[in-house]
Amino acid sequence: MEKHKAAIAHNGLMYGRVGSTMGEKQTVSYCTDLDKSVLITNFEKRGWQHVGPDDDWNFYWAGIHTCRNLFSVDSGYRMNENQMINHFPNHYELSRKDLLVKNIKRYRKELEREGNPLAEKGDTHGRYLYLDFIPVTFVLPADYNMFVEEYRKSPQSTWIMKPCGKSQGAGIFLINKLSKLKRWSRESKTPFNPSLVKESYVISRYIDNPLLIGGKKFDLRLYVLVTSFRPLKAYLFKLGFCRFCTVKYDTSIQELDNMFVHLTNVSVQKHGNLRLYLESTRGKTVTESLFTNISWLIVHSLKAVSYIMANDRHCFECYGYDIIIDNQLKPWLVEVNAAPSLTSTTVNDRILKYKLIDNILNIVLPPDGIPDIRWNKIPSPENLGNFELLLDEELAAQEEHVPKVDFVTAAPQSDPDTTSQDGGQIRSLAPHCLRRPLSNQIDNIELNNNEILKGFKPANYNI
Amino acid sequence: MGDLKDKSIHLTAEKLAEEIKGMKVYKDFYKDLQRLVSSPAVQSEDFKSTLLAAMKETGMETELRNTVFHWVRSHSLQPAHAYPLKEPLAYLRKSQMQWEKRIHKSLNSMCTEIGVSLSRFRLASDRDELSDKWNELSTYDIDLTSYRPVYAPKDFLEVLLWIRSPNYRPIDGEGTWDFTQIPLKVKTLAELRSFYLELSRGECLLGVNANMPSHGQYPTIELERTALGEKVLACRHAPVAQEFLKKGAPRSLRGRLWAQVMGSEVRAADKEYFNELKQMVLQYDLMVDKLIIKDVQLTASNDDQYFVFEDVLYQVLLCFSRDTEILSVYNHSCGSPIHGVLKSRPATLENTVVYPPSGVIPFHGFTMYATPFCYLYDDPVALYLTVRAFYLRYWFRLHEVSSHQQGILSLCLLFERLLQRHEPDLWIHLKLINIQPVRIVFKWLMRSFSGYLPPEQLLYLWDIVVAYDSLEITSLLAVAILSFRKHNLFQVDNMQGIEAVLADLSSIQVLSLLQMALMPE
Numbered sequence: 001m002e003k004h005k006a007a008i009a010h011n012g013l014m015y016g017r018v019g020s021t022m023g024e025k026q027t028v029s030y031c032t033d034l035d036k037s038v039l040i041t042n043f044e045k046r047g048w049q050h051v052g053p054d055d056d057w058n059f060y061w062a063g064i065h066t067c068r069n070l071f072s073v074d075s076g077y078r079m080n081e082n083q084m085i086n087h088f089p090n091h092y093e094l095s096r097k098d099l100l101v102k103n104i105k106r107y108r109k110e111l112e113r114e115g116n117p118l119a120e121k122g123d124t125h126g127r128y129l130y131l132d133f134i135p136v137t138f139v140l141p142a143d144y145n146m147f148v149e150e151y152r153k154s155p156q157s158t159w160i161m162k163p164c165g166k167s168q169g170a171g172i173f174l175i176n177k178l179s180k181l182k183r184w185s186r187e188s189k190t191p192f193n194p195s196l197v198k199e200s201y202v203i204s205r206y207i208d209n210p211l212l213i214g215g216k217k218f219d220l221r222l223y224v225l226v227t228s229f230r231p232l233k234a235y236l237f238k239l240g241f242c243r244f245c246t247v248k249y250d251t252s253i254q255e256l257d258n259m260f261v262h263l264t265n266v267s268v269q270k271h272g273n274l275r276l277y278l279e280s281t282r283g284k285t286v287t288e289s290l291f292t293n294i295s296w297l298i299v300h301s302l303k304a305v306s307y308i309m310a311n312d313r314h315c316f317e318c319y320g321y322d323i324i325i326d327n328q329l330k331p332w333l334v335e336v337n338a339a340p341s342l343t344s345t346t347v348n349d350r351i352l353k354y355k356l357i358d359n360i361l362n363i364v365l366p367p368d369g370i371p372d373i374r375w376n377k378i379p380s381p382e383n384l385g386n387f388e389l390l391l392d393e394e395l396a397a398q399e400e401h402v403p404k405v406d407f408v409t410a411a412p413q414s415d416p417d418t419t420s421q422d423g424g425q426i427r428s429l430a431p432h433c434l435r436r437p438l439s440n441q442i443d444n445i446e447l448n449n450n451e452i453l454k455g456f457k458p459a460n461y462n463i
Numbered sequence: 464m465g466d467l468k469d470k471s472i473h474l475t476a477e478k479l480a481e482e483i484k485g486m487k488v489y490k491d492f493y494k495d496l497q498r499l500v501s502s503p504a505v506q507s508e509d510f511k512s513t514l515l516a517a518m519k520e521t522g523m524e525t526e527l528r529n530t531v532f533h534w535v536r537s538h539s540l541q542p543a544h545a546y547p548l549k550e551p552l553a554y555l556r557k558s559q560m561q562w563e564k565r566i567h568k569s570l571n572s573m574c575t576e577i578g579v580s581l582s583r584f585r586l587a588s589d590r591d592e593l594s595d596k597w598n599e600l601s602t603y604d605i606d607l608t609s610y611r612p613v614y615a616p617k618d619f620l621e622v623l624l625w626i627r628s629p630n631y632r633p634i635d636g637e638g639t640w641d642f643t644q645i646p647l648k649v650k651t652l653a654e655l656r657s658f659y660l661e662l663s664r665g666e667c668l669l670g671v672n673a674n675m676p677s678h679g680q681y682p683t684i685e686l687e688r689t690a691l692g693e694k695v696l697a698c699r700h701a702p703v704a705q706e707f708l709k710k711g712a713p714r715s716l717r718g719r720l721w722a723q724v725m726g727s728e729v730r731a732a733d734k735e736y737f738n739e740l741k742q743m744v745l746q747y748d749l750m751v752d753k754l755i756i757k758d759v760q761l762t763a764s765n766d767d768q769y770f771v772f773e774d775v776l777y778q779v780l781l782c783f784s785r786d787t788e789i790l791s792v793y794n795h796s797c798g799s800p801i802h803g804v805l806k807s808r809p810a811t812l813e814n815t816v817v818y819p820p821s822g823v824i825p826f827h828g829f830t831m832y833a834t835p836f837c838y839l840y841d842d843p844v845a846l847y848l849t850v851r852a853f854y855l856r857y858w859f860r861l862h863e864v865s866s867h868q869q870g871i872l873s874l875c876l877l878f879e880r881l882l883q884r885h886e887p888d889l890w891i892h893l894k895l896i897n898i899q900p901v902r903i904v905f906k907w908l909m910r911s912f913s914g915y916l917p918p919e920q921l922l923y924l925w926d927i928v929v930a931y932d933s934l935e936i937t938s939l940l941a942v943a944i945l946s947f948r949k950h951n952l953f954q955v956d957n958m959q960g961i962e963a964v965l966a967d968l969s970s971i972q973v974l975s976l977l978q979m980a981l982m983p984e
Contacts, residue, residue, distance in 0.1 A: 214771040214837070215598060244771055273768060273838070276919050279714035281841045284689065287715075348767055 026082075026370050031057040033066050036342040038353040042361060046369065058371045060085045064339050071312075079314045084364065084371040087338060088229070088315045093305045095319070095338035097202045098139040098164040100301070107131075107304035133297040134333050137204040139164070141185070147203055151178060158206040163199055174206060207332055211325040213277060218244040219334065220274070220323040224298055224390070225360055227316045227377045229309040231393035234302055235363060236295065238386045239352050242274055282329065290329045297323070297333055299391055313373040316364045318356070359385035479534060487732060488530065495523060522699065529701045533726035536932070537855070538795070550797030552866050558626050559797055559864040562619075566824055567801050569613050574750055577609045581803055581818055585748040594745055600756075600777035601764070607757045612827035616909045619826070619862060620902065623872060626864070640899055642876045647866055649877040652885060655939060656981055659931060661709045662974075663981040669711030670923035670974035685713060692716040701726065708930035711923055711974065718839035718849075724929050725852035729845050737844045740782035743820070747785075751819045755780045755829075762830045768918050772837035779833055779847045780825070783854075789821040792855050798863045823859075828906075831913040832858045835921050857934055861909050869934045874908050875901050878938040886946050889953075896956045903961055904941040911937050920973045927977070936977065943980040944971060 029049040032039055039061055043050070051057050053066070062070070062085055070077050071089040079085070093099050108131045111119035120129045138147040140161070151159070161184075163171040175181050181203075210217050223237035278287040298321060320340025324332045342357070344350035362383040366375035378395065483489055496518075499505060504517040518524040550556045574581055585593070596603045624642075631644045656663040667675050673685035681687035688710065695707045696719055704723040712720050722728045744752070759776050763769040769776075783789070793799060800822030808814040823829075833850045840846040860870045867873065882900055883890045893900050907915050911934065912924055927936045944965070945952065951964045 215774055216771055218771075273918060276714060276922075277838050280718055280839045284713070284715040346767070 028058045028370055029056060030059040030061070031055070032061040033063040034061060034342065038342050038344060038350065038357050042354065042357045045358075046361070058082050058084065062086060064091070081373050082371050084314055084316065084373075086316060086318065088226075088317050089310045089312060090308070091317055091338040093308045094301070094336050096164050097137075097162055097335060098200055100305075100336060101134065101137045101139065101202060103304045103308065104131075104134055104301065107300070130296070131300060133293075133300065133331065135204040135207060137202050140201040140203050142200065148178070158208055159203050160206045161201050161203050163201055165199065175203070207324050207326055209327045211327050211329065213242075213244070213274075216244045218242040220294075220321075220325060220331075221340075222294070222298070222321040222323065223340065223356055224302075224319045224321055225316065225363060225387060226302060226319065227364055228313070229302070229306040229311045231397070232302055232306050233377055233392045233394065234299065234390040235384065235387040236298065236390045237356060237359070238388055239355065241352070278329070286329050290325065290331060294323060294331045295390060297331055301333060301336065302391075316360070318360055355386055359387050363387060479531065482534065483530060486530070488526075488730070491732075492523070492526065495521075499523065525699045529699070529723075529726060532701045537791075549795060550865050554626065554629055555864050555866050555872075556797060558622065562622050562864060563798060563801065565622075566613055570750070570801070570824065573610070573613070579750055580806070582747055582749045585746060589748065590745050597741070597778065599774050600781075601773050603756075603777075605753070605756070607753055607760070610753045610757050612758060612761070613754065613824055615827040616906050619871075619909070620905045623864065623875065624899075624901075626872075640894070641879050642872070642901065643879075645872065645876065647873055647876055649868070649873055649880055650935060652881060655935065656983065658933070659927075659936070659977075659981055662927070662978055663983065665978060665982050666710065668974045668978065669713060670920075670926070671972070671978065689713040689715065692720065696720065696723065699723065705930055705932070708926045712926050714919075717922060717926070718845070721839070721925075721929060722845070722849055722852075725849060725856065727845075727848035727852040729842070729848060733848055734844050737782060737847055740785045741778075743785040744781045749784065749819055751784050751825060752781060754825050755784060758825055758827060758830045762828055762914065763834050766834070766914060769834045769837065769914075772834065775837060775843050775846065776830060776833060778843050779850060780830060782847060783833075783851065784819045784821050784823070784825075786821050786851065787817075789823060789851065789855065790817060792859045793822065796859055796863060797865045797867075798859075823854075826862065828910055828914070831910045835913055835918055835925070838918050838922070856932075857928065858911070860934065861911065871909060874934060874938045875905065877935060878904060878908065878941050881939065881942045882945065886942065886949065889945060889949050892953055898958055898961065900945075902958070903945070903965065907941055908937055912940065915968050916971060916973065917969050920971060924973045927974075939980055940973060940977060943976040944968065946980070947971075947976060 027047065027049050029051040030043045031051055031053050032043070033053075043059075048059070053060070060066075060070075060083070064087055067085060067087040067089070069075055070085070093103055108119060108128060111131070118130050121127060122129050136150060138144075138150070140147065151157075155178075158174055158176045159181075161173050161175055161181075173184075175184075220240055220242055222240040225235040225237070227233045227235075275287060275291070278290065301321075317338060318340065320337035321333065322335040322337065324334050326332065342353055344353050362385055363379045364377075366372050367380070367383075376394075378392070499517055499521060500514065502517070504520070505513045515524070518527070550559065570581070593600075593603060626645060628645055631646060650658065662668070667677075667684050669684060669688050673683065675684045676682065677684045677687040679687055681690065692707060692713055693716070695703050696716060701724050704720050708720060708724065719728075756777060759773060759780065763776050764773050790800065800817045801824065802815050803818040804810045805814045805816060832854060833846075836846050836850050836853075840849065857869070860867060861874075863870065864872060879900060890900065893903075911928070912921055915921075916924065924936065924940065928934055948964055952961060955961055955964060
């Protein structure tokens with residue numbers, strides 16, 4: 001027994017929480033539906049034991065279908081305290097395109113009703129100043145009339161149709177004439193094609209002024225880890241990347257049918273270089289504000305679903321955010337993926353995804369490395385790896401109630417993790433305590449509620 | 464003695480005045496000056512002083528000063544009688560000539576092999592295609608399988624390693640392993656320390672830690688440097704910008720600062736000029752075009768950091784080959800361009816042309832001299848001008864045989880002497896496993912690290928190159944990297960192992976390493 005304790009201490013597991021089976025050193029057993037090497041190598045590196053789905057697992061990296069079955073009422077499966085799984089039961093509130101839009105629209109309305117300054121609208125087009133981060137979108141067929149009304153305002157514009165449930169570009173097409181949409185709706189309702197009738201689509205205004213690099217269009221893929229929705233705990237992976245179209249971007253209408261022009265799934269480049277490129281060619285201020293706006297965009301999208309999500313303590317989830325930047329350096333949220341691809345095409349890609357999984361595991365697991373839902377889900381700063389804290393409402397609330405000096409000095413026995421915020425590096429986002437530490441050295445001045453809006457000056461926002 | 468000096472200044476001034484008249488900027492400058500003279504700001508009673516004051520006021524004086532600065536930089540101001548020849552050492556002249564002959568021969572034999580001519584009018588169909596695809600030349604699909612690079616860095620290294628000084632009599636077996644047989648003077652570490660004074664003093668540099676608190680009113684050194692840099696740009700004096708670069712450029716200002724130091728800011732005439740070059744590309748079908756396209760494909764297109772810029776690189780490098788202003792490099796290069804005789808004309812002087820018009824035959828990796836600039840300039844013209852300015856000032860020395868202090872030969876020697884003197888263990892280790900140290904780093908030196916360091920770090924390195932107007936820093940960096948990875952190098956005993964240890968330089972912090980190497984113990 002003594003020897004065992006010593007061994008734990010030796011391994012740096014200072015917090016000595018050894019799971020439910022007292023005394024025995026527990027090995028973690030894992031299960032996965034995905035035969036991906038970045039997952040398996042990470043699990044094996046930790047000395048975890050592979051078991052089947054029907055065995056007694058601690059950690060399940062599951063596909064969304066498995067997850068749905070597991071959480072369904074029919075399955076009757078109940079997880080114990082030492083089990084974790086990589087999806088929230090109703091992640092689709094965020095990852096289904098129609099629900100995401102619905103949730104964001106509702107979130108804006110709520111803020112507006114509260115009289116929250118974040119819901120402020122601009123003078124000219126009646127657009128939200130700070131919450132206008134998804135292209136104008138309607139769900140079809142439900143919102144068809146609303147779409148037509150919007151379409152008539154600017155008949156020259158191009159719209160993009162996406163099936164709600166599919167991802168990675170499947171079933172997407174562009175529309176620049178209302179007649180084309182009518183034809184599509186007629187065809188899809190023919191009895192020969194009954195499967196299509198049920199499926200709903202979203203139609204969004206197409207971003208026709210994307211930022212081009214080397215003449216090429218791209219989108220930005222970022223990874224966001226959420227370990228809890230209430231209170232919201234979210235982390236942003238610093239190693240995102242850009243995916244470039246191999247074909248030159250061309251706005252001419254005859255290209256509309258050439259899908260390759262519009263889908264960005266081909267090549268990969270690190271986004272650290274994106275920053276270098278943008279700062280060099282566009283300047284530092286606008287680049288900083290772009291990256292800050294991206295962080296806000298993510299936080300808002302998560303806040304929009306945080307009250308709907310089933311906040312199961314067994315769950316965490318890593319989302320793939322797809323963002324398009326327009327030539328005014330304004331970010332637009334295109335899609336959130338609840339099961340971002342873990343397939344790697346190149347060596348760098350593989351290294352990146354390996355790190356991603358490793359860093360996720362370091363954050364979601366308690367200090368002793370054994371899944372335990374009783375843990376407070378506050379990882380120590382050195383366990384963040386390449387993630388940076390976007391927002392932890394629990395920490396932010398503590399910060400609010402306890403004066404800073406007392407907090408640091410009077411609570412030496414508290415988990416050292418909670419002091420990770422580094423004093424003044426927190427700033428408020430909204431009156432109801434949305435907070436995040438400053439990630440990108442713009443300024444380390446603490447902003448109070450009145451000053452929030454300064455960082456969000458329209459001038460700053462739209463170049 | 465004083466007399467002589469006066470005379471030489473007088474001669475220089477005369478030459479300067481004469482050459483300025485031949486410059487492209489002269490016409491507009493002269494026009495502006497005439498306009499200024501007729502303005503009320505200049506009075507005939509006190510012509511000289513009012514004119515000078517007015518020139519200062521309008522910034523024409525700064526323009527003139529910068530022009531003189533760039534002229535002086537591009538002309539080595541040695542007294543005319545010192546070295547009548549561009550390369551004083553006969554044996555180096557000879558090997559450069561032989562090297563050029565080899566390139567020439569290899570180019571010709573490739574032409575014969577494939578059955579193409581060096582140059583011809585472009586067929587109308589080809590011309591239209593090229594013109595249509597000018598902005599997306601990656602889709603200009605031509606068969607290049609039979610084309611191969613004329614030479615690669617390692618071929619050139621072999622040439623360098625075979626150079627023998629006639630004044631040096633080797634003791635048995637000596638002189639086959641390193642460059643000791645070439646007696647060129649290179650700097651010692653102590654001399655480098657005083658040359659790179661700002662680096663050796665350990666002052667805070669932007670590339671070391673941008674978030675370091677600054678002394679003055681700014682919270683970080685990055686903000687301080689940015690604010691200062693804006694002022695530097697506003698004053699438009701090239702030498703001031705050069706001085707500023709010594710402590711590293713902020714990302715957002717680097718492009719403009721470099722252009723200011725190199726005199727490569729875009730003027731209206733440059734846009735026209737670039738367009739003329741494009742027309743030349745469309746008009747003539749040169750064999751080197753294929754070599755250029757092939758090289759972009761082999762290098763930038765395959766590079767995670769640079770593939771996005773493929774299309775603009777084709778444009779810039781094709782235009783580069785047509786630019787006869789690049790021939791000015793032969794004013795101070797010891798090389799000479801390859802000449803060709805026009806088809807079915809007698810081989811007389813007037814029928815002889817330089818091939819290609821720029822005089823530069825691309826080799827494997829030539830593209831990498833241009834790629835890093837893609838991060839700085841969106842506009843192809845701005846990109847082109849700075850790439851050209853860097854080539855004319857620095858890169859041409861990296862692929863010719865010369866005794867110049869910045870030449871590749873001296874850079875290799877500098878690397879070797881520093882390594883031998885300051886990392887003797889490593890030197891001996893390499894000797895024991897019989898690996899020539901220069902073989903490890905030659906590719907880095909020849910490309911000035913382009914493609915080997917991540918873009919951001921490379922730009923910091925080139926800041927230093929521009930700031931001190933010298934490539935010697937690259938030799939020092941090569942030594943510093945070997946020294947930094949020394950313990951891993953001791954673990955391996957063959958070239959493959961060494962290459963594996965040094966394959967990934969993505970974690971190298973250039974300025975920290977350089978500072979570590981330069982700061983006195």
